[in-house]
Amino acid sequence: MARNHWLRRFGILLILVWSLTPVYWAVNTSLQTDVQVASKPAHYLPPTPTLRNYRAVVSGGGDIPNAIRRSTVNIFIECGVATIITVALATLAAYAFARLRFRGSKILFFAVLATMAFPAYTTLIPLYKIMSTFGLVNTYTGIILVYVSGFLPLATWILHSYMSSLPLAIEEAGRVDGASRMQVLWHVVLPLAVPGIISTAIITFLFAWAQFLFPLVLSSDLSTQPLTVAIAALQGRHLVPFTLLSAAGVYAIAVPALIVVTLNRYIVSGLLSGSVK
Amino acid sequence: MTSIRRHPTTAVLAVGLACTGMIATACSGGGSSSGSSKTSGVTITVALATTPPPKASLDAFTASTGIKVTWTNTDWDSLQTKIAAAATAKTYFADATDVDWSRVGELGKLNWFYPMEKYIDTKSLTADMPQITSFTDAGHVVGIPYDASFLVTTVNKALFAKAGITTMPTTIADYTTDLQQIKAKSVVQYPLNIPFAAAEGLSTYWYQTTAAFGGTILDGAGKPQFATADSAGYKAAQWMVDALKNGLVPPGNINVADSQGQQTLMAKGTVASTFGDYSGNVGSLYDLPDSSSVVNQIVYLPTPGVSGTAPNMSNPDGIGIPKQAKYPAAAAKFIEWFTQAQNQADFAGVSGPDKVMTGYFLPSRLSGVSLLTQKGTLIAGAQLADMLKNSAKPVFPEGAPSWYPEFSRAVYTNLHAAATGSMSVADAIKAMSDTANKLSSGS
Amino acid sequence: MLPYALVSPLALFIVALALVPAGYTIVASFYKVQALDPPTRFSGLDNFRRLFRDTAVRESIGNTLIYVVIGVTLSTVLGIAMAVTLQHRFRGRSVLIAVLILPWALPGVVEGIVWTGIWDSNTGLLNSALNSLHIINHYQVFLGQHRLLTIFAIELVQVWQITPLSALLVLAALQNIPGDLYESGNLDGASAWAAFRRITLPLARPGIAIAMVQAVIATLNVFDQPYILNGAAPTGASLTMQTYFISFQNLDFGEGYALSLIITIATLVVSLGVVKLVYRPVEF
Structure with a gap:
């Protein structure tokens, strides 16, 4: 493949510059003082790197750090629980769709996938009314239920594709040994499907982490507001310098960035498992 | 594979929310x-x-x-x-x-x-x-x-003094001349802050400028009072747009909202004055060394009107x-x-x-x-x-109309368009007054 | 009974929390639902008629079309370029894939902060960099001045976010192309460009089609980027922004819903059109 080496170099450079420049710039800004960022031309490296913006965001007893810390706890709870429920339900359903024949299977599978084609707001909006009817506004439960309903279709699809690609022979061997379907699912299919399940969980978690709108309306205060909502609130406030805002932004992307860096092969295989056919 | 990114927006959610709430229950509230x-x-x-x-x-x-x-x-x-x-x-x-x-x-x-x-x-x-x-x-x-809260003019007296201005202006004409002088003497390149971003702060600024030119926005029936070229609202819009065209306002302000303008322009000494600033900003922003490099330089100015002090719009x-x-x-x-x-x-x-x-x-x-x-x-x-006590006046003496948000959006989008030059001031004013007429007649 | 037991939790969620609300809100667009003019009453196509008479809505239709054209084109071209870069194994390829998907994984809320730091007319990176390279001699205003430039700059932010997925989708298609196809191409003395045009591009069509569809859906529904970077300015207001203004500021929910229904239908129609035009089944 030497013939297009320079082309590949160009491509590599493109990906690096394209993906990293904006993120680098936010980090660079967050390590400077207010006065330093105002300089022309800008400092391409922080002249005297300082963590004071990060300290202002997370430490101490002020209004801002309190909100950031509490909403960090919230976002982990909401994303974590929603991910677990989504993956569990999607695994069961995906197995049924992939391996069992039953009446209405095609229609139901299509209906599930069709909800993905709608822009989210046409399906998820009235949820607010439903949630308020059941008294679930401003509760973890309400936010988690909405996340689960939003991410189930994609999760089911990814897992369905993954399970369909598993070799049938092993399962059949299990059936011949007299194991029930549930036993086969539990002892044979699940262990084989672990990589697919991990992919699905990571992708679901990342989607949940990025949510802003639903939690904005479904949560009323800091008892349930996730980090994204707390950061948007910072942006709308007077007297929050851009350097501090950048630090808050970098703080909020640290977790997804870490996941991408360490677990990217699962993300890639998960996102692609449905598209190949 | 269809869209994966599900990042709905405030907007969109709101739409649906509303619908669901209202279909069954009408909305007497x-x-x-x-x-x-x-x-x-x-x-x-x-x-x-x-x-x-x-x-x-x-x-x-x-x-x-x-x-x-x-x-x-x-x-x-x-x-x-x-x-x-x-x-x-x-x-x-x-x-x-x-x-x-x-x-x-x-x-x-x-x-x-x-x-x-x-x-x-x-x-x-x-x-x-x-x-x-x-x-x-x-x-x-x-x-x-x-x-x-009310709107008030703030000036950076240090920058005014650098341009040789020691008596503060009392009329809008003097005020404009002083700003031109500050620019001419290169004290700062762009002396005036107007938040021209298409957002609420632009409407507010125009209300205050209209008051300075001696007029009001709407009458008690919600009819526009700014439609003709000799009205205060028209002159105010023209003054604001001219200020940008003539280089009194930083060109980047086309995308600057009110809070940004105060934080990054006034508080850093980039501009010398904000005509429709928020009362209290001197104490809560400009005099705080953490967020400002113009501590003790900013003073409030009684609104310079056509012939002496004009009202401050209260908000x-x-x-x-x-x-x-x-x-x-x-x-x-x-x-x-x-x-x-x-x-x-x-x-x-x-x-x-x-x-x-x-x-x-x-x-x-x-x-x-x-x-x-x-x-x-x-x-x-x-x-x-x-x-x-003496000069704070409500923007709408008869109370804000129930259709205020739609009217205000017409104000700030059209003034913004006039500022970018994609629309003439006359056309912007016409669009704004048409909106007020349509809304007040209860279409 | 087992299959039903397995799918019933999923079915319950989809029916109760997706299909029912969707049907419910579609009905709403045929009603007059105005907070300031109660009660709610059937109004047929009235909401739709008023929408098309609204100049702001018509302007936004134009803007949105430009967003879609720029966004779909750029994300597809960049996506293909990045996918081709990653097509064959090389050292550091997996690291590069991690870098590639990073923008996709970041919350949209943070995007606004990140890109403000680039476009800003006083302290932005772009101004500073162009100035340092002596391409411009004084700082420029990138957003809000000229409609096309504004829309381009705003859309670039969205392209940043959606391109990783486009690249991955194309890459998936590329990985299915048997290597020996290129070998035989090589024997014919085909240049890299010719191989790309004759082998890579046609065989990647299914992936490209799906990548374009996801770009269509994202760009037709663009909201955050113009709203955060350009306010309500007519130079960049999108259709979804109008749904917000109409329903939440004018409190005319019926009309707002009618507009979002139109956007949904447009999304489906354009997506299907793209599939028809671009998608070709590929057999190896």
Whole structure:
């Protein structure tokens, strides 16, 4: 493949510059003082790197750090629980769709996938009314239920594709040994499907982490507001310098960035498992 | 594989929210109140776009009333979205929340809030709290103003002095000449701050400029008063656009909103003046060394009008009780406490830094203001108190119309378009007055 | 009974929390639902008629079309370029894939902060960099001045976010191309460009089609980027922004819903059109 080496170099450079420049710039800004960022031309490296913006965001007893810390706890709870429920339900359903024949299977599978084609707001909006009817506004439960309903279709699809690609022979061997379907699912299919399940969980978690709108309306205060909502609130406030805002932004992307860096092969295989056919 | 990114937006969610809430229930907003009249042993939620009073003050309130307060500080835009979302879906979200002066007509008509006179003797309040009239719609008080913000011109006297200007301008003509002089002498390249981003702050700025040119925006029937070329509103728009064209305003301001303009332009000494600035910004922003490099340089200026001092447009913040409140009576107790003269003076710093509520600076009660001026703790307090008493006027003397948000959007999008040059001032004014005419005739 | 037991939790969620609300809100667009003009009543196509008379809506239709054209084109071209870069194994390839998907994984809320730092007319990176390279001699205003430039700058932010997925989708298609196809191409003395045009591009069509569809859906529904970077300015207001203004500021929910229904239908129609035009089944 030497013939297009320079082309590949160009491509590599493109990906690096394209993906990293904006993120680098936010980090660079967050390590400077207010006065330093105002300089022309800008400092391409922080002249005297300082963590004071990060300290202002997370430490101490002020209004801002309190909100950031509490909403960090919230976002982990909401994303974590929603991910677990989504993956569990999607695994069961995906197995049924992939391996069992039953009446209405095609229609139901299509209906599930069709909800993905709608822009989210046409399906998820009235949820607010439903949630308020059941008294679930401003509760973890309400936010988690909405996340689960939003991410189930994609999760089911990814897992369905993954399970369909598993070799049938092993399962059949299990059936011949007299194991029930549930036993086969539990002892044979699940262990084989672990990589697919991990992919699905990571992708679901990342989607949940990025949510802003639903939690904005479904949560009323800091008892349930996730980090994204707390950061948007910072942006709308007077007297929050851009350097501090950048630090808050970098703080909020640290977790997804870490996941991408360490677990990217699962993300890639998960996102692609449905598209190949 | 279809879209994976599910990142719906405030907007879109709101749309649907509203629909669902309304289809079945129409939207009288009224409904029977399910709130409890309990006033002790309860916890109420207060949602405002501001930081809470100090914990000690809130604790004292709890000790004396048995009412605990959970404070939610949300940015203004999100808060308005939530108020509307909760009201249309008839869902509880707070016991007391923001009632903006500009939305009084709308909120009054929607019947989303309890009339305050049900809980508080608002009649006797009026003398001490003049702005309460701006919060009254069809005889009902929708909210109680808790501060007394108004728009005021701020100038950087150090930069003015550098250009050789020592007497502050008193007319808009002098003011314009002074700005030109500052530019001509290269003290700063762009001396004037106008937030031209298509957002609410641009409308507000234009209202203040219109007042300076001696006019009003709408009459009592909601008809535009700025349609002709000799009207104050027209001249104000022309003045603002010319200021940008003639290089008095930084070109980048086409995308600068009010808060940014104050933080990054005024507070850094990049510009020398903001015509429609927020009262209190000197104390709460420009004099703070952490966020400003122009400490002790910014002063308030009586609005330079056509021939002498012109009014300051008031934009007070109010607090009211939504119909879905769980404990309306307790919320009323809180509002009463929150708007007491002594407490307001404390929040503004009369009893030392321990009792200060960050960002709060001017009581809505005249008695609160006088407590403050007696002590002399408020920066430029006497001047602000004088403005509040003598020149602060509501933007809409007859109250904001119920269609204000749509009108305001027409104002700021068209003024923005005129500023970018994609539209002439005449066309922008025509579009704005057409909108007012259409809305006021109740299409 | 087992299959039903396995799918019933999923079915319950989808029916109760997706299909029912969707049907419910579609009905709403045929009603007059105005907070300031109660009660709610049937109004037929009235909401739709008023929408098309609204100049702001018509302007936004134009803007949105430009967003879609720029966004779909750029994300597809960049996506293909990045996918081709990653087509064959090389050292550091997996690291590069992690870098590639990073923008996709970041919350949209943070995007606004990140890109403000680039476009800003006073302190932005772009101004500073162009100035340092002596391409411009004084700082420029990138947003809000000229409609096309504004829309381009705003859309670039969205392209940043959606391109990783486009690249991955194309890459998936590329990985299915048997290597020996290129070998035989090589024997014919075909240049890299010719191989790309004759082998890579045609065989990647299924992936490209799906990548374009996801770009269509994202760009037709663009909201955050213009709203955060350009306010309500007519130079960049999108259709979804109008749904916000109409329903949440004018409190005309019926009309707002009608508009979002139109956007949904447009999304489906354009997506299907793209599939018809671009998608070709590929057999190896």
